[in-house]
Amino acid sequence: MLTSKKLELRRSEIRQSLAELANIETPSEDEVRKMGQLDSEYRAKESQFRAALVAEDEERKEAGAELETRSEAEWANMASQFEVRQVALALDEGRKLDGATAEMVQELRNAGGFQGIPVPLEALETRAGETIAGGVPDPMRTMPTIDRIFAGSSATQMGCRMINVGVGEIEYPVATGGAQPGWAGSETGDVAGPQAYTTVDRPMKPDNTLGVQMKITRKALKQAGAGLEQAVRRDMSAAIQQETDRAIFLGSGSSGEPLGIFPGASTYGITETAVDAAASYAAFRAAAVRFMTANTASGPSAVNLLLRPEVFDGMDDLISGLAISEWDRLIAKIGKVVMTTNGIAAPSGDPLESKALLTTTTNGVAPIFCGMWGAVDVIRDPFSDAKSGQLRLTALTTLDVTVARGVQLEILTGVQ
Structure with missing residues (x-):
């Protein structure tokens, strides 16, 4: 859980406790002392919450920059696993596409219409x-x-x-x-x-x-x-x-x-x-x-x-x-x-x-x-x-x- 979320939950608990104490008409010394402690803790949590938001905002920006380039890297990685052989077999025998090949074909279909694959x-x-896998019995290589x-x-x-x-x-x-x-022709001339x-x-x-x-x-x-x-x-x-x-x-x-x-x-x-x-x-x-x-x-x-x-x-x-x-x-x-x-x-x-x-x-x-x-x-x-x-x-x-x-x-x- 994010630090800011934890602090927000704690601030909510403090507000609930303060609301209960505030409804007491004649609070005791312990209750008055507890209200003071909760009030001090709430102010401290408020400062910590603002600091956590600032820190997490920087982390979000860094993560966002990574995500902007991650899509291209993931696409290139998937393209390296694309098998044209699967396309040929799908067109010839109706074999179902699987793996990265199926995922990329589905992504391209969503982007635009294609008559084939x-x-x-x-x-x-x-x-x-x-290359052809070795170790397979074959009378002719x-x-x-x-x-x-x-x-x-x-x-x-x-x-x-x-x-x-x-x-x-x-x-x-x-x-x-x-x-x-262009140059001005005189002291008062226009350019x-x-x-x-x-x-x-x-x-x-x-x-x-x-x-x-x-x-x-x-x-x-x-x-x-x-x-x-x-x-x-x-x-x-x-x-x-x-x-x-x-x-x-x-x-x-x-x-x-x-x-x-x-x-x-x-x-x-x-x-x-x-x-x-x-x-x-x-x-x-x-x-x-x-x-x-x-x-x-x-x-x-x-x-x-x-x-x-x-x-x-x-x-x-x-x-x-x-x-x-x-x-x-x-x-x-x-x-x-x-x-x-x-x-x-x-x-x-x-x-x-x-x-x-x-x-x-x-x-x-x-x-x-x-x-x-x-x-x-x-x-x-x-x-x-x-x-x-x-x-x-x-x-x-x-x-x-x-x-x-x-x-x-x-x-x-x-x-x-």
């Missing part, structure tokens, strides 16, 4: 230690599944901020006009007049849904066992990551795709500069200087550069008369150089020409925002493959892309 994004992360080859993510390396949205739409107001400094503080909204809407479909044969379900869960998780996660990464840069803005950086350069207000020459350190240095003069980058080390591997191939030859190449000069000065085959279209034309993207993070504001709504919705088609006993899964996730300030990005075209 909701799977949290954290559950698709690769986990260690989930099945080794862990060898994953397919997917392109690595380059969006996050270029400063893209991934945002998880619960429900509804989200927008970022960006200031476009505000305070302007510069007031300027309107204006903003423009950069919304993200849940209009683009990405789907990943996969079939799992009955043999795979029976042969792979628990090891299948990890392979399915890695495959679905990598497929979603690869297509999300491609859409952030190359999304057409039609046919269900979000509008990516390269096709949406004019919409987002991104400057496009034609190089129309062989890739060189000088061309990329000039773009970094434009960032610095626009007050978006503090130096070349704050600039990220996205290139095709073919550009690296053309820049890595030694400069005539020197022991370094254009590539050596580039990586020595530019903050981060990222190569991709997924985020930039393959070179074309004669001579072959590619594109490059430069980004920078300014005052903590990311150059690119990618919003993802809710969890991954896993749905099974119970009819198409019923005759063969196959399990067909569809994983759906909704996302959108936007750019807050176009001046934090620049596209270079005609990079030969």
Whole structure:
């Protein structure tokens, strides 16, 4: 019991005793002395009660701060115990979910409607230690599944901020006009007049849904066992990551795709500069200087550069008369150089020409925002493959892309 509660109960008992003594018309000396003792004790308990409230208030604040972070920690701990295998078996055989998996599915259902069984994004992360149990008699030992080859993510390396949205739409107001400094022209002159503080909204809407479909044969379900869960998780996660990464840069803005950086350069207000020459350190240095003069980058080390591997191939030859190449000069000065085959279209034309993207993070504001709504919705088609006993899964996730300030990005075209 709290100390304040104990003191409150004691004060109540003292008040009751004093009320009984106060009703006596001619109290004796012992009764008068007892009233004095109770009165002194009541005043002392009153001071102790106020002190206990102050102390417990600090404890409540500390406990509250712990509870604010405890929910995220508990959620991450539960996600680490989530079993995708249970979801597959529930969809295939109707098996009942249990443990942390059942608890997380129920929590996600309460937060939003899902047609199938909701799977949290954290559950698709690769986990260690989930292999086929040893010591089980088996005429053939099945080794862990060898994953397919997917392109690595380059969006996050270029400063893209991934945002998880619960429900509804989200927008970022960006200031476009505000305070302007000015000097008084004379002793009694006025300073510069007031300027309107204006903003423009950069919304993200849940209009683009990405789907990943996969079939799992009955043999795979029976042969792979628990090891299948990890392979399915890695495959679905990598497929979603690869297509999300491609859409952030190359999304057409039609046919269900979000509008990516390269096709949406004019919409987002991104400057496009034609190089129309062989890739060189000088061309990329000039773009970094434009960032610095626009007050978006503090130096070349704050600039990220996205290139095709073919550009690296053309820049890595030694400069005539020197022991370094254009590539050596580039990586020595530019903050981060990222190569991709997924985020930039393959070179074309004669001579072959590619594109490059430069980004920078300014005052903590990311150059690119990618919003993802809710969890991954896993749905099974119970009819198409019923005759063969196959399990067909569809994983759906909704996302959108936007750019807050176009001046934090620049596209270079005609990079030969």
